[in-house]
């Protein structure tokens with residue numbers, strides 16, 4: 001039997017910032033050796049619709065759902081069965097089920113071997129439900145499926161799943177509920193030891209969901225001499241021991257969801273980790289004092305947003321010399337409390353925006369009370385442009401504690417800015433699918 005893994009992109013275009021799709025390497029590690037595997041990553045290469053694979057396995061996110069369904073429909077027309085997994089089928093199994101022969105809902109690794117048995121016998125079930133509370137054991141990925149493909153030098157690795165917060169726009173809670181799990185630290189050390197590359201990306205949505213365990217992890221990986229980046233909640237900046245462990249273990253940059261400078265918005269989005277009454281600028285300083293670059297993310301479209309909140313976020317990002325900053329209109333993900341609220345208030349511009357022919361990437365999907373969505377789209381785009389001018393890039397580089405701390409840091413800062421700038425403007429305004 002031969003299986004083709006497919007990782008779809010937003011539309012027919014290539015990306016320069018694509019990271020290895022870790023989920024497929026985890027499935028590859030759980031696939032018996034007598035089964036042949038191939039991978040088409042739509043972000044870096046064309047999909048071969050004439051492949052002789054006996055089964056297609058698609059990983060589907062909300063932004064890629066439309067294109068995933070098109071790809072799936074083409075294969076199914078040829079009589080090749082399709083299985084789908086990922087966040088989107090987990091949150092909307094009925095919709096995804098119309099384009100697939102089988103769905104994996106929830107974590108895929110544990111149900112994968114059983115699904116392969118059923119596929120070999122030609123009798124796959126409609127739904128395979130992964131146990132999202134099962135211990136995360138034996139999860140060393142098989143990265144050989146990425147050989148020869150052009151990916152970002154950042155190697156993805158996962159410590160845990162789940163988050164102790166429940167921000168209303170985030171799908172993590174809808175998928176994992178209150179469960180917080182992490183892998184065995186020895187297993188992570190073994191995995192890191194086997195990775196040639198030096199630059200690691202912890203893909204956990206919040207690496208500090210359990211600060212005690214993450215502190216242990218960082219102490220264990222410190223001797224490996226890797227450099228890493230990861231996504232953290234802003235409250236990790238208030239823990240000095242943790243910050244010191246980050247520095248000692250090779251942390252080069254953190255992605256921080258600041259989301260808003262307006263406290264009423266933070267309350268509305270239930271962003272509890274950001275509501276500690278301490279300044280964001282102090283958090284940035286504490287990271288920077290350890291040589292750690294900060295990538296900030298802001299979301300707009302909550303009820304207390306105005307053109308002024310977008311401008312303030314831009315000014316903050318420039319003043320703080322953030323390595324990168326993202327200024328995005330809200331994109332309500334189905335299954336989240338935010339989506340349900342906006343749908344109930346009839347404030348979503350499109351029915352199922354991810355399948356809409358009118359929606360364009362980067363467009364606001366819902367305006368704040370009293371602000372038209374088009375104004376929000378324009379405001380976010382303007383902020384992105386101003387943050388990414390060459391003069392802003394040069395001024396932000398004049399941060400000798402983090403962005404230009406060393407040749408390595410400046411190289412990362414430069415490459416991250418060049419790639420990000422290119423990708424932001426290439427994707428803006430494209431039609432999904």
Ligand code: SF4
Pocket residue numbers: 163164165166167170171172173205206233257273
């Ligand atoms: S802190 Fe981050 S990962 Fe956790 S719920 Fe909020 S947005 Fe999601």
